[in-house]
Amino acid sequence: MPSLPGPDLDDVDRAVVAALVADGRLSYTDLGKQVGLPTSTVHQRVRRLEQRGVLRGYTAVVDAEALGLPLSAIVSVTPFDPAAPDDVPERLARVAEVESCWSVAGEESYVLLVRTETPGRLEEVLAEIRTAGSVATRTTVILSTPFEGRRRTP
Amino acid sequence: MPSLPGPDLDDVDRAVVAALVADGRLSYTDLGKQVGLPTSTVHQRVRRLEQRGVLRGYTAVVDAEALGLPLSAIVSVTPFDPAAPDDVPERLARVAEVESCWSVAGEESYVLLVRTETPGRLEEVLAEIRTAGSVATRTTVILSTPFEGRRRTP
DNA sequence: TGTGAAATGACCGCACT
DNA sequence: AGTGCGGTCATTTCACA
Numbered sequence: 001m002p003s004l005p006g007p008d009l010d011d012v013d014r015a016v017v018a019a020l021v022a023d024g025r026l027s028y029t030d031l032g033k034q035v036g037l038p039t040s041t042v043h044q045r046v047r048r049l050e051q052r053g054v055l056r057g058y059t060a061v062v063d064a065e066a067l068g069l070p071l072s073a074i075v076s077v078t079p080f081d082p083a084a085p086d087d088v089p090e091r092l093a094r095v096a097e098v099e100s101c102w103s104v105a106g107e108e109s110y111v112l113l114v115r116t117e118t119p120g121r122l123e124e125v126l127a128e129i130r131t132a133g134s135v136a137t138r139t140t141v142i143l144s145t146p147f148e149g150r151r152r153t154p
Numbered sequence: 155m156p157s158l159p160g161p162d163l164d165d166v167d168r169a170v171v172a173a174l175v176a177d178g179r180l181s182y183t184d185l186g187k188q189v190g191l192p193t194s195t196v197h198q199r200v201r202r203l204e205q206r207g208v209l210r211g212y213t214a215v216v217d218a219e220a221l222g223l224p225l226s227a228i229v230s231v232t233p234f235d236p237a238a239p240d241d242v243p244e245r246l247a248r249v250a251e252v253e254s255c256w257s258v259a260g261e262e263s264y265v266l267l268v269r270t271e272t273p274g275r276l277e278e279v280l281a282e283i284r285t286a287g288s289v290a291t292r293t294t295v296i297l298s299t300p301f302e303g304r305r306r307t308p
Numbered sequence: 309t310g311t312g313a314a315a316t317g318a319c320c321g322c323a324c325t
Numbered sequence: 326a327g328t329g330c331g332g333t334c335a336t337t338t339c340a341c342a
Contacts, residue, residue, distance in 0.1 A: 024212035054220040058178035066208040089300030100302040146243030
């Protein structure tokens, strides 16, 4: 849980974040060059951004297909019992194939992004989602991904 | 464009990818310890995975709210003229606020993930999307994000 | 907060297996 | 493909401004 204070980043912070979004393995020396600050100073700022929860971590960007998860789907989810206590996200988190879970305004309660090996596995995962979450599902298969996870750097 | 060969990764490759997804800034020495291989060997394997397009890059995971983009939305998109040449993704890529673009099966042609500073800015971005892409839009506002971008590590 | 110096430790090419 | 070595460069801590 990140602390709430929030968005008072100065220009250097923004530059640091942008650079690390573009290349998460950037060395602190290169990062320093890019933002015009010595190594130790950027290092300090990065640690502060991490503590503040602005930088939540670093990951490798992997090609889901190459990883053996060629089938992705967007799954809209509606609880059977709207009055029941809503711990749906926690229950869905136990299904490994659910990569993202957004709580949304509109007819449905949640939208999920799901990745699977095969159509057969997608079918199983949808069944798991329905039983684990006590929800109805509406599934839209992703045919291709023109782009994904771009980060704008304002 | 990644080469097509695809998913013939051995167990070591999978372990390497999993470790780098979990921590994209892992040093090669630590990575080596985790997968039980010397530094130079993992280094070699990482470079091969990068060349094969399995590892597409590394990024910092940032809190969109802390970055000043607290409003996210899922936008479904339908071209006005289904017969027109479909370069919609390229045209939408020019709108910086569009983070992801998926081509989908179903009533709509594309689903987008959009992040903006404010509701007013979302309104503008939707207008840009409609004119830039010659499309109709249906927008679902994201209220909160229980989780996002999880990667399973099989 | 920003800075420099200095010790530890990582990176990465190369020669060998 | 995997390994070890070693020169070079990055990381990290600390005392000071």
